[in-house]
Amino acid sequence: MKDLFNALVKTLQAVPGQPGARDQARRRKQENDLARVRAERDELRVLSQQLARVVHVLELEKHALKEANSALEQNLAARGGITDLAARRAGRRR
Template sequence: MPESARARADNQQQDLPRIRAERDDLRSQAQLLARMVQVLEIENHQLKEANTNLRGQVAAQGAVRDLTRRRRT
């Protein structure tokens, strides 16, 4: 094996632990981001349900006559 190829192989072997650590860190970050997206999806769904319920309550209140605006006779 020529000297330059051996030196390149040695450098790659030395870089391997750092690269593996980076890979593991990126994998952990990707898993964390995936979990965060799942939590946000759940919260978004809950907020949409709450919004729908509030709209229903507002609509129901709109059907009730507003006695504060009645005419004085």
């Protein structure tokens, strides 16, 4: 009985030097999946870096527009007491 058990265990265990066809197929599939995931990771890394650059440029442009708007508002506020000459002349003609 013990010999039968040992023979059964021996046949069920894979020989370490010779993986089965199923194991080889699973390994190839895992290697292909790993290569696909790595390629996707690299592509996403490039896209995220590109997005970061675009966001940075947009932030710089936003800052420049805010400064220009602030300068225009200050200019208009400074000219608030001065009437436009063309508007004054149009008022006289009426």
